[in-house]
Amino acid sequence: MIEIRNIAKAFGKLQVLNGIDISLEKGKIYAFLGPNGSGKTTLIKSILGLTQPDKGEIFIQDENIKDNWRYKSRIGYMPQIARFPENLNMMELFRMTMDIRKTPANEEKYISYFNLEDARDKKLKNLSGGTKQKVNAVLAFMFNPDILIFDEPSVGLDPVSHLKLKDLIREERDKGKTILLTTHILSEVEELADEVIFLLEGKIYFKGTVQNLVQTQNERNLERAIAQLLLQSEKKTKKLNLKAA
Numbered sequence: 001m002i003e004i005r006n007i008a009k010a011f012g013k014l015q016v017l018n019g020i021d022i023s024l025e026k027g028k029i030y031a032f033l034g035p036n037g038s039g040k041t042t043l044i045k046s047i048l049g050l051t052q053p054d055k056g057e058i059f060i061q062d063e064n065i066k067d068n069w070r071y072k073s074r075i076g077y078m079p080q081i082a083r084f085p086e087n088l089n090m091m092e093l094f095r096m097t098m099d100i101r102k103t104p105a106n107e108e109k110y111i112s113y114f115n116l117e118d119a120r121d122k123k124l125k126n127l128s129g130g131t132k133q134k135v136n137a138v139l140a141f142m143f144n145p146d147i148l149i150f151d152e153p154s155v156g157l158d159p160v161s162h163l164k165l166k167d168l169i170r171e172e173r174d175k176g177k178t179i180l181l182t183t184h185i186l187s188e189v190e191e192l193a194d195e196v197i198f199l200l201e202g203k204i205y206f207k208g209t210v211q212n213l214v215q216t217q218n219e220r221n222l223e224r225a226i227a228q229l230l231l232q233s234e235k236k237t238k239k240l241n242l243k244a245a
């Protein structure tokens with residue numbers, strides 16, 4: 001479904017992605033993990049066409065996404081931070097998005113699911129952070145996209161909304177959607193991820209199930225296995241810095 005071939009991206013001298021190769025299938029939830037600054041958001045933005053890789057190709061259902069805008073209507077994206085035209089109210093935002101995308105939407109289902117009725121006529125700038133995140137979630141789901149991408153989706157959500165979001169993500173996976181998720185919340189990874197992809201120094205350091213990861217690190221749970229990977233990465237970085245000095 002999503003084929004990423006040899007993607008590289010640098011910002012100035014900083015090589016953020018350095019030869020990423022992965023295939024992401026339908027009906028699976030992939031959790032992208034890695035230390036801060038390891039390139040998770042950059043990779044996601046490359047898939048979304050918001051960042052242009054220096055090298056490599058990305059295919060969605062066998063179509064190269066380069067210079068191809070049509071594929072974007074297949075993706076629902078919930079970014080880390082909501083950035084809206086602040087003077088619009090929630091319904092105006094949904095209508096504007098529908099006008100731009102020109103595809104049918106079922107926003108009412110999700111407004112009710114996330115208890116957003118009271119926010120209908122409120123200016124977006126006056127909504128709380130968590131409510132803005134729920135508006136973001138509605139935007140991601142309402143066009144019934146084949147691919148859903150969540151960048152730290154739980155930030156700011158209350159426990160009930162967080163549970164609801166996780167249920168919805170699983171439901172969409174079971175319908176055959178491809179789901180990509182970045183998160184630092186390990187319980188979320190354990191509950192949701194069919195596969196973990198751990199990024200380090202611009203490359204994929206590990207790809208496999210949570211169980212595989214725990215086994216390969218010879219640890220008793222995911223938290224310890226991730227800590228082990230992070231420690232290894234810190235040691236590696238220190239070695240590289242010493243070599244460079």
Ligand SMILES: Nc1ncnc2c1ncn2[C@@H]1O[C@H](COP(=O)(O)OP(=O)(O)OP(=O)(O)O)[C@@H](O)[C@H]1O
Pocket residue numbers: 011014016034035036037038039040041042043
């Ligand atoms: N537009 C940009 N211009 C310059 N540097 C950038 C830009 N976008 C990202 N970077 C740098 O690229 C590196 C990777 O950033 P990215 O946001 O992809 O990491 P991340 O793995 O998502 O991090 P986090 O876990 O902290 O969210 C960081 O060092 C960041 O400062």
